[in-house]
Amino acid sequence: MHGLKVAATVLAFLAGNAAAGITEPVTVKGNAFFVGDKRFYVRGLDYQPGGSSELTDPLATDSCLRDIPYFQQLGINTIRVYTIDNSKNHDKCMNALSDAGIYLILDVNTPKFSIKREYPKESYNSIYIQHVFATVDVFGKYTNTLGFFAANEVVDSPTTTGAATYVKAIIRDMKAYIKKHQKRHIPVGYSAADVTSNRMQIAQYLNCGDEELRSEFHGVNDYSWCGESTMEISGWGDKVKNYTDYSIPVFLSEYGCNTVPERPFNEVEALYSDKMTHVFSGGLVYEYSMEPNKYGIVQIDTLDAKDVKTLPDFDNLKAAFKKTPIPDDDGGYKENGQPSKCPPRTNSWEALDDIPPMPDNASKYLELGAGKPRGTNGPSNQYIPSKEQAPTDTGVAGPAPTDSGEDNVSSTKTRASGSPFVTATSSVFVGGEATNTQTSGSASPSQTSSSGADAAAPRAGLGKMFVAAVVVMTSFLAGMMM
Ligand SMILES: *[C@@H]1O[C@H](CO)[C@@H](O)[C@H](O)[C@H]1NC(C)=O
Ligand SMILES: *[C@@H]1O[C@H](CO)[C@@H](O)[C@H](O)[C@H]1NC(C)=O
Ligand SMILES: *[C@@H]1O[C@H](CO)[C@@H](O)[C@H](O)[C@H]1NC(C)=O
Numbered sequence: 001m002h003g004l005k006v007a008a009t010v011l012a013f014l015a016g017n018a019a020a021g022i023t024e025p026v027t028v029k030g031n032a033f034f035v036g037d038k039r040f041y042v043r044g045l046d047y048q049p050g051g052s053s054e055l056t057d058p059l060a061t062d063s064c065l066r067d068i069p070y071f072q073q074l075g076i077n078t079i080r081v082y083t084i085d086n087s088k089n090h091d092k093c094m095n096a097l098s099d100a101g102i103y104l105i106l107d108v109n110t111p112k113f114s115i116k117r118e119y120p121k122e123s124y125n126s127i128y129i130q131h132v133f134a135t136v137d138v139f140g141k142y143t144n145t146l147g148f149f150a151a152n153e154v155v156d157s158p159t160t161t162g163a164a165t166y167v168k169a170i171i172r173d174m175k176a177y178i179k180k181h182q183k184r185h186i187p188v189g190y191s192a193a194d195v196t197s198n199r200m201q202i203a204q205y206l207n208c209g210d211e212e213l214r215s216e217f218h219g220v221n222d223y224s225w226c227g228e229s230t231m232e233i234s235g236w237g238d239k240v241k242n243y244t245d246y247s248i249p250v251f252l253s254e255y256g257c258n259t260v261p262e263r264p265f266n267e268v269e270a271l272y273s274d275k276m277t278h279v280f281s282g283g284l285v286y287e288y289s290m291e292p293n294k295y296g297i298v299q300i301d302t303l304d305a306k307d308v309k310t311l312p313d314f315d316n317l318k319a320a321f322k323k324t325p326i327p328d329d330d331g332g333y334k335e336n337g338q339p340s341k342c343p344p345r346t347n348s349w350e351a352l353d354d355i356p357p358m359p360d361n362a363s364k365y366l367e368l369g370a371g372k373p374r375g376t377n378g379p380s381n382q383y384i385p386s387k388e389q390a391p392t393d394t395g396v397a398g399p400a401p402t403d404s405g406e407d408n409v410s411s412t413k414t415r416a417s418g419s420p421f422v423t424a425t426s427s428v429f430v431g432g433e434a435t436n437t438q439t440s441g442s443a444s445p446s447q448t449s450s451s452g453a454d455a456a457a458p459r460a461g462l463g464k465m466f467v468a469a470v471v472v473m474t475s476f477l478a479g480m481m482m
Contacts, residue, residue: 023144032333042282044078049289060088087375103146112380120163126362128381130395133370137400140182153193164351189217191253204340219253221444225267226257247337252283265320277331293445364397371398
């Protein structure tokens with residue numbers, strides 16, 4: 001009996017430790033990311049089995065446990081997820097990712113909640129703001145949440161630049177919300193489409209003006225390095241030049257041009273070389289799973305399928321990463337750059353420097369908290385102003401529920417008892433990436449990708465193995481002590 005009690009105490013202690021999380025938060029200094037004193041280079045994948053236009057949540061089912069071993073084979077340190085359901089519980093995936101030393105950059109929008117470039121002013125309403133704040137509450141508690149993308153490719157052409165005004169508004173609101181309601185600061189940024197005519201303007205615009213309005217990092221989606229290219233041919237050399245004085249971290253939030261039959265991924269070498277690391281902080285390959293737009297490096301039949309089939313590009317990427325380790329030094333980053341000058345308003349740059357205030361009925365969420373995450377329930381923020389009535393906001397402001405989601409109790413328990421047995425590889429990866437100069441005026445595949453995987457029942461997976469390991473360990477300890 002006594003032995004059992006001791007064993008239980010040991011387990012409780014281990015579980016308590018594990019709850020602190022294995023990944024140390026990423027911070028921003030100058031134009032670089034850091035973990036502690038060491039520069040952090042993003043080296044990762046865009047991850048949205050099921051496609052980003054569908055409301056699927058790859059972090060709310062055990063499918064993430066199926067995929068983490070593949071992330072580890074590649075040696076990545078970051079994933080980007082485009083869409084989640086903020087009413088679900090994400091403890092199990094987030095903790096398993098943390099145990100594997102993997103950070104998350106999360107887009108706070110979903111197909112149901114986003115700034116609409118056609119009606120940016122109307123879509124920037126309290127329903128939208130409640131959704132964004134609730135998502136911040138749900139993911140802000142994980143130490144391996146690297147940052148939030150306030151938006152992805154809202155400006156996707158020469159004629160949608162005015163919508164950037166509202167992107168900047170929600171960046172401001174998110175920063176204010178994090179400051180007021182989160183235990184630590186989590187950086188907020190934007191992921192930009194590669195539009196030749198306003199590539200530099202959007203970067204400057206989001207990094208100009210008062211501190212409370214400015215982005216804290218800038219992602220660029222870039223498909224201009226195709227096949228066996230070079231810094232010159234791809235145009236990445238010119239982009240490095242153009243972003244040289246940029247004062248916040250910039251990285252490739254999507255790369256991996258697929259116009260060649262098999263991708264050699266030789267841009268990886270450029271990205272993490274000193275040709276780029278003084279300006280770029282690595283990047284994310286688009287994308288993990290094969291979807292209709294044909295960028296995947298593995299094949300998965302449905303979100304919750306058991307099997308993963310690696311494709312030739314998986315091995316190519318793995319070889320490229322292996323050949324090019326993450327730099328071990330600070331890459332020549334710039335600590336004290338100046339914010340950008342706001343780009344002048346012209347016919348081709350229409351965003352406002354005067355950012356509109358938060359709508360009146362959203363300020364209660366900033367003051368009191370976003371309340372309950374509404375997930376896929378409740379009204380969308382989007383409507384066509386000339387045709388439809390504005391939706392009514394039914395949210396109730398207040399503190400975030402301490403635990404949200406369907407399986408909140410079981411998943412937390414599984415994780416707590418299982419974690420001590422996970423091999424922690426919380427290594428800090430370092431890397432850098434390249435840019436290119438190919439002209440393009442259109443949105444990247446992330447905007448148009450869609451596929452029909454539905455959220456399905458979770459699979460039994462590592463969680464059960466952890467529980468089994470704990471049972472074995474407990475019996476073992478109990479036996480020893482009796
Ligand atoms: C916000 O408040 C205004 C004025 O009270 C109201 O007309 C509008 O419908 C509200 N918006 C939402 C989204 O509830
Ligand atoms: C989630 O956890 C809270 C607090 O422990 C509990 O009150 C609530 O019923 C749980 N929700 C579900 C769906 O299990
Ligand atoms: C670099 O900046 C110049 C001046 O703003 C611009 O004309 C050019 O298109 C930019 N090049 C790239 C590759 O962004």
